[in-house]
Amino acid sequence: xxxxxxxxxxxxxxxxxxxxxxxxxxxxxxxxxxxxxxxxxxxxxxxxxxxxxxxxxxxxxxxxxxxxxxxxxxxxxxxxxxxxxxxxxxxxxxxxxxxxxxxxxxxxxxxxxxxxxxxxxxxxxxxxxxxxxxxxxxxxxxxxxxxxxxxxxxxxxxxxxxxxxxxxxxxxxxxxxxxxxxxxxxxxxxxxxxxxxxxxxxxxxxxxxxxxxxxxxxxxxxxxxxxxxxxxxxxxxxxxxxxxxxxxxxxxxxxxxxxxxxxxxxxxxxxxxxxxxxxxxxxxxxxxxxxxxxxxxxxxxxx
Amino acid sequence: xxxxxxxxxxxxxxxxxxxxxxxxxxxxxxxxxxxxxxxxxxxxxxxxxxxxxxxxxxxxxxxxxxxxxxxxxxxxxxxxxxxxxxxxxx
Numbered sequence: 001x002x003x004x005x006x007x008x009x010x011x012x013x014x015x016x017x018x019x020x021x022x023x024x025x026x027x028x029x030x031x032x033x034x035x036x037x038x039x040x041x042x043x044x045x046x047x048x049x050x051x052x053x054x055x056x057x058x059x060x061x062x063x064x065x066x067x068x069x070x071x072x073x074x075x076x077x078x079x080x081x082x083x084x085x086x087x088x089x090x091x092x093x094x095x096x097x098x099x100x101x102x103x104x105x106x107x108x109x110x111x112x113x114x115x116x117x118x119x120x121x122x123x124x125x126x127x128x129x130x131x132x133x134x135x136x137x138x139x140x141x142x143x144x145x146x147x148x149x150x151x152x153x154x155x156x157x158x159x160x161x162x163x164x165x166x167x168x169x170x171x172x173x174x175x176x177x178x179x180x181x182x183x184x185x186x187x188x189x190x191x192x193x194x195x196x197x198x199x200x201x202x203x204x205x206x207x208x209x210x211x212x213x214x215x216x217x218x219x220x221x222x223x224x225x226x227x228x229x230x231x232x233x234x235x236x237x238x239x240x241x242x243x244x245x246x247x248x249x250x251x252x253x254x255x256x257x258x259x260x261x262x263x264x265x266x267x268x269x270x271x272x273x274x275x276x277x278x279x280x281x282x283x284x285x286x287x288x289x290x291x292x293x294x295x296x297x298x299x300x301x302x303x
Numbered sequence: 304x305x306x307x308x309x310x311x312x313x314x315x316x317x318x319x320x321x322x323x324x325x326x327x328x329x330x331x332x333x334x335x336x337x338x339x340x341x342x343x344x345x346x347x348x349x350x351x352x353x354x355x356x357x358x359x360x361x362x363x364x365x366x367x368x369x370x371x372x373x374x375x376x377x378x379x380x381x382x383x384x385x386x387x388x389x390x391x392x393x
Contacts, residue, residue, distance in 0.1 A: 140348045190368045193348030285349040
């Protein structure tokens with residue numbers, strides 16, 4: 001399936017912002033991989049994920065947790081689909097909680113372990129959101145210095161940059177009141193867009209670093225194998241080693257995502273084709289912003 | 304004037320396809336009055352940034368802030384009206 005002489009990267013996106021509206025994707029709903037994964041995950045988690053895919057409402061209890069599980073499932077479904085269609089990746093990259101699917105796809109953990117980790121960490125985040133309500137905002141169209149200045153100007157709300165998604169594309173994390181103020185400030189300072197995301201925790205901010213021990217505990221019985229495909233660690237820009245994986249997982253929700261570095265590394269590695277292994281085209285658009293020559297598309301296109 | 308407006312609308316549709324790499328689309332498939340965001344063409348804020356940059360590069364037209372952007376990016380026709388007005392006053 002390779003259409004160029006360069007390498008092919010598979011990229012695993014973070015959490016969906018909205019339910020995937022299965023009713024609008026009949027081909028996906030009929031896909032045998034989707035049916036199998038959905039049944040398995042609904043059985044394991046006790047959530048009616050089919051019903052959630054069709055009728056999930058953001059006001060319902062556990063919305064973000066179910067969305068995170070569905071994000072994991074959809075990445076796995078698209079990975080199995082692409083592999084069944086003959087695609088062989090050379091390298092993986094992942095964004096935020098896309099790491100769980102990336103690890104399962106690379107067979108460093110099993111599908112079930114990936115599901116268990118996604119659900120367990122999702123529950124910790126849900127609890128954290130109940131006791132220490134946080135928020136996140138996407139700020140588009142301001143340079144890094146301006147976004148950093150917004151954080152400084154709102155000192156006291158514990159705002160930090162959670163995602164470095166490309167020049168002029170950042171995500172902020174912090175206390176909800178501070179995030180709302182940051183959105184107003186960003187718009188008054190000529191951002192193209194500034195909007196609150198659906199999260200109720202300040203993901204990828206130092207405030208979540210306190211969950212490290214509990215996450216380590218979640219992972220204690222997980223048997224990590226060497227990844228069959230190299231997965232770029234976006235902090236060190238080197239492939240994650242087997243012995244680093246648990247530590248990476250326990251830290252990553254308390255540290256920023258350096259997506260820009262990841263993409264730069266992929267391009268340095270000679271990647272000329274990038275497939276987003278997910279339902280939407282979020283990473284595809286971020287990559288397009290960084291490099292217009294690399295061939296990029298989402299595995300979910302047209303489904 | 305109608306002809307030049309049609310020409311501008313056609314150029315803007317090409318700009319949208321080229322900037323957003325909508326490889327499967329042709330200008331004829333983009334309705335001039337359909338919403339660009341949400342239910343219409345389904346664009347999002349990352350696409351908006353691409354279009355802001357595209358308008359600046361191709362037409363020398365600046366979108367100063369999100370408020371103006373919201374009005375301009377309602378449809379291809381509102382984009383054309385904005386480009387036309389900005390070029391007239393330049």
